Amino acid sequence: MSTSLNRISSVNANIITAVVQMKRISQSVSSEAARSARAIFPRRPAQALYTQRSFGTTSRLSADVAPITAAGPPPDAPVASVEHTDIRVARKKKQAELLKRGQDMRAIGKGTGGGSAKTKRFWKDVNVKKTDDGHQIFLDTRPLRTPTKQILSVAHTKPHLAHAIALEWDLLVSAQQALRHHLIPLTSLTSRALDIAEEDKKSSSASNPNGLRNTITETLMRYLDTDSLLCWAPTPPDDPPGYETHVSRTESLRTIQQRTALPIIQYLTERVWPGVEIVPVLDEGSIMPNAQPKQTLDVIKGWIMGLPAYELAGLEHAVFAGKGLLVAARLLVEWSEELAHLRGEEPEKKFGIEEAADAATLEVEYQLGMWGVVEDTHDVDREDVRRQFGSVILLVSGEKAP
Numbered sequence: 586m587s588t589s590l591n592r593i594s595s596v597n598a599n600i601i602t603a604v605v606q607m608k609r610i611s612q613s614v615s616s617e618a619a620r621s622a623r624a625i626f627p628r629r630p631a632q633a634l635y636t637q638r639s640f641g642t643t644s645r646l647s648a649d650v651a652p653i654t655a656a657g658p659p660p661d662a663p664v665a666s667v668e669h670t671d672i673r674v675a676r677k678k679k680q681a682e683l684l685k686r687g688q689d690m691r692a693i694g695k696g697t698g699g700g701s702a703k704t705k706r707f708w709k710d711v712n713v714k715k716t717d718d719g720h721q722i723f724l725d726t727r728p729l730r731t732p733t734k735q736i737l738s739v740a741h742t743k744p745h746l747a748h749a750i751a752l753e754w755d756l757l758v759s760a761q762q763a764l765r766h767h768l769i770p771l772t773s774l775t776s777r778a779l780d781i782a783e784e785d786k787k788s789s790s791a792s793n794p795n796g797l798r799n800t801i802t803e804t805l806m807r808y809l810d811t812d813s814l815l816c817w818a819p820t821p822p823d824d825p826p827g828y829e830t831h832v833s834r835t836e837s838l839r840t841i842q843q844r845t846a847l848p849i850i851q852y853l854t855e856r857v858w859p860g861v862e863i864v865p866v867l868d869e870g871s872i873m874p875n876a877q878p879k880q881t882l883d884v885i886k887g888w889i890m891g892l893p894a895y896e897l898a899g900l901e902h903a904v905f906a907g908k909g910l911l912v913a914a915r916l917l918v919e920w921s922e923e924l925a926h927l928r929g930e931e932p933e934k935k936f937g938i939e940e941a942a943d944a945a946t947l948e949v950e951y952q953l954g955m956w957g958v959v960e961d962t963h964d965v966d967r968e969d970v971r972r973q974f975g976s977v978i979l980l981v982s983g984e985k986a987p
Contacts, residue, residue, distance in 0.1 A: 711755040713747045720747035724754065731776040735783065739775060740895070742922060742983035749979055750775060770973075774902055774980050782894035801901050802889045805910055809885065810874055812909040814846045814944060815866040838951050845944050849915050849936075856927050857918055858884050863911075885910075893923045899981040906973035907945030916941045916974060922983040938974045946970060 708724035715721075719738035722729040729737045729750070739747040753769045766773045781797050788796065818838040854861050861881045866874045892900060896917060903913030918924050919936040943950070946967070953963055 706757065706759050708754075711751045713744075713751050715741070715744075720744055722747060722751045722754065729754065729772070731779055733776075733780060733783070735779065737772070737775060737779065740983065743895075744984070746771065746775065746979050746983075770976050771979060774898055774976055777901075778895045778898035778980065781897055785894060798890060798897065801897060802886060805889055805901060805904050806882065806886055808904050808908070808910045809877060809882070811866060812911055813907075813948070814849065814909050814911045815863070817842045817846075817865055817867065819869045838948070841951065842947060845947055846911075849911055849944065853911060853914060853918075856929070857914065858888060861885070896921050896923055896981055899977040902980075903941075903974060903977045906970055906977075907941065909945060912941050912944045913977075916977065917981060920978045921981040923981075938971050938978065941974050942967070942970045 708727070710725055712723045713720055714723055716738070718736070719740050720743070721736060721738050731737050737750070739750070750769075750771050753772055754763070757763060757768065762768050781801075784793070784797050793799070820839055821837045850863050854863060858881075861884050862878055863881060864875060864877060868875065889897070889900065899921070900913055900917050903916055904910055907913055915936055918927050919934055949963075949966075958964060
């Protein structure tokens with residue numbers, strides 16, 4: 586037993602000795618390989634992988650603190666002024682104004698623009714003078730002219746129109762405002778009428794199919810096919826929904842439409858276009874408009890073509906304002922001095938601004954009665970429609986000479 590143990594111990598010792606010798610041999614070989622590699626590739630100095638850079642740019646010097654000479658607590662920290670933005674905006678506006686003024690001066694020097702004269706009112710007084718051609722409006726000593734450079738002369742029978750135009754120009758504060766048609770609506774309307782009259786003198790409508798009179802007539806006839814006065818709502822059902830039984834509604838929309846439209850249609854078909862049949866545009870349950878009879882279209886078109894210049898311009902403006910031909914024609918006949926023979930011997934006017942505006946905006950007012958008025962929207966539209974109908978009355982009415 587002891588002999589076997591001795592043999593095992595000697596074998597282990599031999600194995601350990603062999604392992605140690607092999608390790609020494611490998612280390613010596615590795616050292617020789619490393620020396621050979623260094624001889625072939627000489628060692629380079631190590632390079633820094635990054636550079637250190639200081640964030641500060643000022644020199645590291647001690648600050649000189651000023652001595653405190655004031656008495657009392659230290660001042661509060663500075664706070665941005667609220668007026669700072671307003672001052673800056675005002676300065677920018679002044680710079681832009683100076684730049685614009687310089688551009689105007691250069692334009693005046695080159696003769697390519699009106700310059701700053703447009704921003705000034707070059708007249709002091711506005712007067713109306715009666716001449717052989719009619720009433721003329723003078724800005725000091727300069728007669729008012731149309732865009733086509735002809736003197737704006739209002740007919741002798743329309744002194745109220747001439748004074749209304751003079752008032753428009755007297756309210757302007759600059760010549761630039763005269764370029765805005767909504768500030769001088771009567772001037773624009775009268776100029777339109779004078780342009781039509783001037784073209785009528787030069788050529789007849791038959792020889793000039795693209796003239797003003799033919800163009801206006803074709804445009805206005807399109808409104809007859811979709812006239813709102815002839816578009817009636819369907820008969821309400823027996824069991825209507827809630828919005829049809831509102832507490833403020835005692836009759837249906839169709840009833841109100843018929844009560845408003847039928848007297849106007851009757852007046853036109855009896856006095857203006859005798860024997861003409863005007864049919865509703867829509868049938869119940871249909872959205873496709875019905876065409877008027879050909880005879881109706883021919884009669885109405887011929888009547889429009891034969892209107893005097895002031896009446897044609899007024900009819901055009903009234904149609905655009907009310908989006909319908911029938912209401913505009915009814916208003917025109919009621920107030921025109923040239924169409925007084927169609928009114929008969931009725932001295933009292935029965936169809937004025939309010940009646941025309943109510944008929945033209947009937948459906949809108951019906952909805953507003955349910956849902957209410959939006960401020961600065963519906964109330965403005967109401968006044969604008971009345972203003973435009975009133976300008977038509979001023980344009981076509983007059984003092985007919987005996």
